Amino acid sequence: MTQRIVVMGVSGCGKSSVGAALSQALGIPYRDGDDLHPAVNVARMRAGEALTDADRWPWLERVAQDLARLAPVIVGCSALRRVYRDRIRAGAGGPVLFVHLAGSREVIAARMAARSGHFMPASLLDSQFATLEPPGPDEAAITVDINQPLDRQVAEILRRLELRDR
Template sequence: MSLRLVIMGVAGCGKSTVGAALSQSLGIPYRDGDHLHSREAVEKMRGGTPLTDEDRWPWLDRIAQALKHDAPLIIGCSALRRAYRDRIRSGAGGPVIFVHLVGDRDLIASRMASRSGHYMPLSLLDSQFATLEWPGPDEAIEAAIAQPIDAIVEKVLSHLQGVPQ
């Protein structure tokens, strides 16, 4: 069995940072799911329009296919709704572990405001929180983003003990 790990959460929560740190600790690749969006979806978000489910389904299928064909793999994907997580699980070709990065709106907004070169505007943050269906403990490892990256990585690694990679 190959590890399939999805770092999830609203825009700006630190998926790429945590994913890269976990990649280094586990010695397996990290892929930013943002790079799997269609050009049309990116332009829609860049223009300040939230994606619909219909916009997201092909992207989620690409996420699932990456997990299926490239595992072991860590991938960053917002996976905001349970239906999105279920879609990923159903196409991934094996078990998927989700890590939900959690933080309050003000902290995430400040992070988004300070980053450059990303297409996701701060104006879409509220729609991200509105779409989020909080995963239960049966569905995801929860990690608070207000703590140091090392603490987040350590928490995830402790949950992964005994999971084949």
């Protein structure tokens, strides 16, 4: 089966770090979903404006297109709501596994405060958590607690991928 993996979660949860490390471990490319945002979306977020569903649809289309075109591939994408994940699955050209990086608001806020150079301000974190619908039991998803070192997060994902493939 061609792997299509979306590393998902609220801003600041570690999608880029986990995606890059998982890419190295699996030997498949990683694509940062932030690079797929239309410029107007980046400008809105940089200005502290939360995106609407209408703002997100073109971005989600790009994520789905990359999953279809580049598979095997890992894409970092917040994919906060079930309808967003459904849209990604519909356009991905095959099965998609979502890896949900879950953590408390406090842990993620501290991470966001420590990073520099990212367009997403910490002031939008509450809107991210308000929008988040964790994957349901009927979705192809793995949830990983981010309150552990990066290497342990990746090891847990790899272990759970192996269990899924048996």
